[in-house]
Amino acid sequence: DQDIEPGTTARFATAKRIIRQAGVMAKDYFDRYDELEIETKSGRQDVVSVADRDVEDFIRREIIASFPLDGLIGEERGADATETDYTWTIDPIDGTAVFLHGLKSWCVAIAILKEGVPVAGLVYDPCADDLFSAATGHGAERNGRPIAVDSQTPFDGGFLVVGASKPEQSHHIGQLIEGILAAGGIFMRNGSAALTLAHVAAGHYLGYYEPRLSSWDCLAGLLIVREAGGLADDFLSGRDIMASGPAFAAAPQVHDQFKALTLRGT
Numbered sequence: 030d031q032d033i034e035p036g037t038t039a040r041f042a043t044a045k046r047i048i049r050q051a052g053v054m055a056k057d058y059f060d061r062y063d064e065l066e067i068e069t070k071s072g073r074q075d076v077v078s079v080a081d082r083d084v085e086d087f088i089r090r091e092i093i094a095s096f097p098l099d100g101l102i103g104e105e106r107g108a109d110a111t112e113t114d115y116t117w118t119i120d121p122i123d124g125t126a127v128f129l130h131g132l133k134s135w136c137v138a139i140a141i142l143k144e145g146v147p148v149a150g151l152v153y154d155p156c157a158d159d160l161f162s163a164a165t166g167h168g169a170e171r172n173g174r175p176i177a178v179d180s181q182t183p184f185d186g187g188f189l190v191v192g193a194s195k196p197e198q199s200h201h202i203g204q205l206i207e208g209i210l211a212a213g214g215i216f217m218r219n220g221s222a223a224l225t226l227a228h229v230a231a232g233h234y235l236g237y238y239e240p241r242l243s244s245w246d247c248l249a250g251l252l253i254v255r256e257a258g259g260l261a262d263d264f265l266s267g268r269d270i271m272a273s274g275p276a277f278a279a280a281p282q283v284h285d286q287f288k289a290l291t292l293r294g295t
């Protein structure tokens with residue numbers, strides 16, 4: 030077991046408290062989702078509501094109260110002071126679209142980076158009361174109990190999840206889904222990248238791919254998958270933390286086959 034830095038241990042413990050409180054707040058909004066005004070950002074499918082902003086504001090306030098010098102990057106409120114020892118990425122609600130349509134597959138996601146390297150990740154699913162968490166070198170847990178990827182089921186015996194949200198991805202994703210089905214696999218999508226990755230870590234899905242995500246969507250989940258024994262690409266490799274890019278994670282036995290399919294039609 031690697032020792033975690035005391036600074037990381039303190040932040041990880043604080044993050045577990047904050048993300049559960051944030052999840053309760055988000056769940057209160059979800060219980061009256063049909064009363065919330067759906068606002069659009071870049072297009073009809075890119076939505077947000079007061080719930081996302083309020084939950085992010087709460088998380089930011091709580092982090093600042095404990096660690097006033099840390100940098101924060103959140104989907105709805107942007108980035109501040111990222112030239113700091115510790116930086117947090119915040120996705121107050123991952124799966125906003127399904128949230129606003131009354132579906133339960135959304136979560137709150139938080140990652141902690143030390144000197145630009147992810148060291149802890151947390152994904153909280155308030156509807157299931159599932160807190161997935163991991164710190165580098167210490168394994169992954171759901172509600173305090175160790176979890177592991179499904180390292181037995183073959184490609185044609187389980188589920189591969191594919192995310193996409195842009196019209197220009199249609200050819201690429203079409204090719205990928207065609208390839209999954211032709212190989213006897215099953216593809217799925219639940220509307221939350223972060224929760225899907227947590228479910229890969231817990232062995233429910235065999236892998237996840239999405240051609241374009243942001244750091245707040247996937248850093249927490251990718252770290253949890255890796256700590257659960259899965260293989261995940263380094264999202265930040267050669268890329269600024271504010272840039273979007275592909276996210277890929279898989280159980281070891283399906284890694285090469287799934288990876289090859291994600292390169293089709295690109």
Ligand code: IPD
Nearest residue numbers: 122123124125192193220221222
């Ligand atoms: C989205 C979700 C979705 C993915 C999108 C993301 P948001 O995040 O993770 O599953 O397909 O690319 O933007 O907007 O609901 O936080």
Ligand code: CA
Nearest residue numbers: 075076104125
């Ligand atoms: Ca969004």
Ligand code: CA
Nearest residue numbers: 120123124246
């Ligand atoms: Ca997101």
Ligand code: CA
Nearest residue numbers: 104120122123
């Ligand atoms: Ca979000």
